[in-house]
Amino acid sequence: SMMESFIRQMEAFNHCKKISRHLYKVRDRVFTIAGLSISNCTFIEGESGLIVFDTGNNIGQGKEMLEKIREVSDKPISAVIYSHHHYTGGTRLFVENDQGDACAIYGHPKIEHNRRETFLGFGRMQMRRGSIQVGQYLPDEGEDAAVGMTEPRYEDPELNKNGHLPVTHEVADQEEVVIDGLTARFYHVVADTDDSLAVWFPELDTVLHNAAMMRLLYPFYTLRGDFYRSPGGAIKGIDVMRYIRPEFLVGCHGAPFIGREETYQALTRVRDGYAFLYQQAVRAINRGLSPDQMVRDIQLPDHLKNDPLLYEGYVRTDYAIRGFYRGIVGWFAEDTADLNPPPPDILAREIVDGFGGPDRVIRRCQILFEHHKFELVAKLITYVLQVDPENSPARQMKADALRVMAQLSPDIQSRHFYLTQALG
DSSP, X not given: OHHHHHHHHHHTXXXXXXXXXXXXXXXXXXXXXXXXXXXXXXXXXXXXXXXXXOOBSSHHHHHHHHHHHTTTOOOOEEEEEOSSSSSBTTHHHHHHHTTGGGOEXXXXXXXXXXXXXXXXXXXXXXXXXXXXXXXXXXXXXXTTOOOSOOXXXXXXXXXXXXXOOOOSEEOOTTOEEEETTEEEEXXXXXXXXXXXXXXXXXXXXXXXXXXXXXXSOOOSSOTTOOSOOOHHHHXXXXXXXXXXXXXXXXXXXSOOEESHHXXXXXXXXXXXXXXXXXXXXXXXXXXXXXXXXXXXXXXXXXXXXXXXXXXXXXXXXXXXHHHHHHHHHOSOOSOGGGTSOOOHHHHHHHHHHHHTSHHHHHHHHHHHHHTTOHHHHHHHHHHHHXXXXXXXXXXXXXXXXXXXXXXXXXXXXXXXXXXXXXXX
């Protein structure tokens, strides 16, 4: 039912909400703050100060995180580590309040380049579609509410500013550095960015990371649009952590994993799921299947499909498979009708006229709606709106179909895109 789907959606980020706005003690000297940003902020106590892993998205989040860690430690900030080029916006607050220019900032060599590419090259698109993805335009309560973690906004405009500071120490793959008395070994990994790190602190038996390991299905494709996310690279990153076999595993998102064997088995199951999808995608491409046919045919085996760590709560497996196709071989799926397609408005006119006019399409869609063919309704009614954008019955019918599709969708991203368009 719709209510059951909504409940599943609300539970999709329970691994974050359980520790929402909470200081979570992972082990002695390791603390994670969740709920002040869509990402975690992790602190490690060194000999003289605190090593910070990610700093949130703006100055306000950094300020709240610093206030939270002060509940357990008054040590100054001795170093900052960027997991990747996201979640670096609170750094200036940490550095200015404590060590000033003496605070070392560690990161992947590509971080500054990727920030420029993302925020300057594609910033407008990322802002617009990213806001839809997190449900920024949706109500706070009710059946059409946004689901999952939300980014706080502050009345003081200074707190909403990005306080990123450049990396001062670029780290090589497998480079070992002593930071505030603790050995840190850095590994280059690939996840939602190619400037991601996993950092092993052997004295603490702890790995911090931005590898493709969450408590939900990892988004190999995100609806906001982004660079291609390599499944091969993601699998290698998980294998790095499997080889280390840490007792404590703390990622950018979600609750930590605690316990060596439990953590190893979790990493293995997730790695196997991603390897299966990737290998089946390659096999299907070699057989000449289109993305639509791949989505139809590729399914995880039951023991992985039903694993909570691979639950489609944030994004669908279908989107990963389509992303693999485009990332591996590009957009052409061997149907030559796609090489020089008719303009969408001309195609729409032919389809609508073939039905006998907009009213007949709408009547047919009403029947389909009653038979719960909501995806078909949304597609057919789109042709009417391409011919007649102000057609009120068609607009209402598409909104109704999208809204039901959102309520029935298991994943947050689809829900937010459906509802944003429906309510618009």
